[in-house]
Amino acid sequence: MSKFIIIFITAFSASTLTGCWNRRELDTLGFVTALGVDRTGESKIEITVHVAKPFAIARATESSVSPEKAFWVVSSTGSTAFEAIRNLLLQSPRRPFYAHNRFIVIGEECARAGVGDILDLFARDGEARRLARVEVVKGSTARQFLEQVEFELERLPSEGGQGISRYVQEGVSAEPVDCTLNSFLRCLEAEGVEPVAVRVEAVPKMPAAPGSVGDLLRDQVKISSKHGGAAVFKGDKLVGWLDERETRGVNWVTGKVRSGILVIDQPNEKGKLVSLEILRAPRAS
Amino acid sequence: MKVERGKISGSQLMALLVLTRLVPVTIEFPSVTGINPPQDAWVSSLGATLLSIPVILLMAHLSLKYSDKTIIEYSQLLLGNFFGKIVGFVLVWYWLSVAATMLRSVGDAYTTAIMPETPILAFIITMALLGANAARSGLEVVGRLGEVNMLVVILFVLLTLSLPYKVMSFENLLPVLARGIKPIMLPMGTAISFFVEFIILGMVVPCLNDTGALIRSSLGAVAISGAVMTAFTVVLIAVFGPTLSSLMLPAFSLARMISIGEFLERLEVIPMGAWTITVAITLAFFFWASAVGMAQLFGLRRFQSLVYPLAAISVAFSILFFESFLDLELYFNEVWVAYSLSVTLGITIILYVAALVRGRSSASGKVTRLCRRNR
Structure with a gap:
């Protein structure tokens, strides 16, 4: 009898416990790798996302070169950030999935108007992670930046951005600040500290000589980006920019410098410069 | 007539008590305390640990005076049949309500954190079944479960912390x-009002194979869980700073921050494992205590048949008591302190005073003999 019950329970659970309500198949998700925020007219918020195209990436590894872009850029607007994100669903056949988002890019105008209410969404949302980096585009909107910028060496722009921001963590360079959403919010919330985000700029590349065919068959990268310097906030509003040298100063003060180059005048010969590499800097926790 | 014949060791009791205390720590501490500014949360957890030591000592000392009886039995002995039974019912109610809040916490934690569209009852009923099933097997099984799994939970906690x-x-x-x-x-x-849940040790004392270990293991439980809680708050503050107070599930959010070399990531499953293990075993412990308490109140010979009904009642409580997760947090912020402290401290102090008075008026042996005759 008891054997029968055990068999019954096993069969019953096996047939009912096959999955859960919130099951999401991998091929129904669109992985967002970077996300941009702007404010447009009529106090609307515009969200621009990079969605990775897995098939394009896969094809590229098969035949070594693929002319197809490995990502899809799409924007949508809404009265709040959440509404804008939900409106993306109207255009995206795969549900955007934010857990792998690496960057939150903010347009300059939007940053000057204040970002607290927008970032709050990403701080509280169950999918987004607080490890995404916060960047502010100098002199442009996030939409323009995300639509144009690519890197020669990486198929996904977010991979390129990730590669550059890795230098700060590894301590190869001291110039950009390292700013995750978590540290941004922490500084925003704390008394006596104001947040500093990464400054990014679109950098136009020289157009190649007509007719020349490079190894890259895909569209020539016309605009790339530069991550350096810092965007200074007061409260949640952007108030100014720091250049690379000033940013290194910030990193000295906050104890984040681990390595980098210092260029100084040579003491005993006028007009000449000496570069010093920082090898060991005292690190604050 | 003994309802529970199993025996457990001091270290098993300690493990059970530690797990009891770790339920709120791994799920919603320190947000439930509603602390502002959150930077001081670690001071408050350290202070709470120190302050609860004398309280726990008082409870243990009281139980040691009647080491062959559970708190349900000796409250009838000390206060008489009527008032003693009232105290017993209050205690059983308290344990059931604590079990209900735990069920609700873990259910809400699961639905908030990863599966927002799943009905909360799916988690609550699964947990309650897990706990009740273990509780039916008696204290020995629960104790062994606790002893083995405490190390697992501590390992999980250390991973999340480091x-x-x-x-x-x-x-x-x-x-x-x-x-x-x-x-x-x-x-x-x-x-502190989470620490005083340790009043449950009054049910375990007659089942200890060495009553001398009671003080040592209950103090050990306070020390271990207090240390874990304080370490948790320190790390949480170090990571989240002032934004800590806006987190619903701090331990879970902490695990989401893990990123080592871009491959050791997305380890949310660690705190979730800790939730499941701690809650299931603690529920088993509380269901066992309420069932044994109930059986002793009504003079039943077996407690096993009471476990499933009591578990079902606490499932119903967990749905009926709270409307939402916010409601639960509000309850912990505002009501829980007064409720938990007044029930446990009130009962302990009343019983302690009664024990002192009785002890003075007649030799305690005489009282026990009298009581045996009453039976």
Whole structure:
């Protein structure tokens, strides 16, 4: 009898416990790798996302070169950030999935108007992670930046951005600040500290000589980006920019410098410069 | 006539008590304490640990006076049949309501964190079944479960605490007590009111194979769980700083911050494992205590048949008591302190005073003999 019950329970659970309500198949998700925020007219918020195209990436590894872009850029607007994100669903056949988002890019105008209410969404949302980096585009909107910028060496722009921001963590360079959403919010919330985000700029590349065919068959990268310097906030509003040298100063003060180059005048010969590499800097926790 | 014949060791009792205390720690501590500024949360948890030591000592001492009886039995002995039974019912109610809040916490944690569209009952009923099934097997089984799994939970907790080392900055701990001691009084009370759940040890004492170990293991439980709780708050403050107070599930959010070399990531499953293990075993412990208590109140010979009905009642409570997760947090912030402290401390003090009075008026042996005759 008891054997029968055990068999019954096993069969019953096996047939009912096959999955859960919130099951999401991998091929129904669109992985967002970077996300941009702007404010447009009529106090609307515009969200621009990079969605990775897995098939394009896969094809590229098969035949070594693929002319197809490995990502899809799409924007949508809404009265709040959440509404804008939900409106993306109207255009995206795969549900955007934010857990792998690496960057939150903010347009300059939007940053000057204040970002607290927008970032709050990403701080509280169950999918987004607080490890995404916060960047502010100098002199442009996030939409323009995300639509144009690519890197020669990486198929996904977010991979390129990730590669550059890795230098700060590894301590190869001291110039950009390292700013995750978590540290941004922490500084925003704390008394006596104001947040500093990464400054990014679109950098136009020289157009190649007509007719020349490079190894890259895909569209020539016309605009790339530069991550350096810092965007200074007061409260949640952007108030100014720091250049690379000033940013290194910030990193000295906050104890984040681990390595980098210092260029100084040579003491005993006028007009000449000496570069010093920082090898060991005292690190604050 | 003994309802529970099993025997457990002191270290098993300690493990069960530690797990009991770790339920709120791994799920919603320190947000439940509603502390502001959150930088002081670690002071309040340290203070709460220290302050609860004398309380737990009082409970243990009281139970040791009647080491062959459960708290349900000796409250009838001390206060007489009528008032003693009232105390017993209050205690059983208390354990059931604690079980209900635990069920609700873990159910809400699961639905908030990862599966928002799944009905909360799916988790609550599964947990209650897990706990009730273990409770039916008696204290020995629950004790062994606790002993084995405490180490697993502690390992999980240590992993969650140590892996996000990259994002910690300990200057967040400063300033200490910027607004003085006053704003941490109530949070400290909340933390203590979780410790006083240890009144459940009054049910275990007659089942201990060495009653001398009672004080040692209950104090050990306070020390271990207090240390874990304090370490947790320190790390949480170091990682999240002042934004800590806006987190619903701090331990879960902490695990989301783990990123080592871009491959050791997305380890949310660690705190979730800790939730499941701690809640299931603690539920088993509380269901067992309420069932045994109920059986003793009604003079039943077996407690096993009471476990499933009591578990079902606490499932119903967990749905009926709270409307939402916020409601649960509000309950912990505002009601729980008064409720938990008045029930446990009130009962302990009343019983202690009664024991002192009885002890003075007649030799305690005489009382016990009298009582045996009454039976």
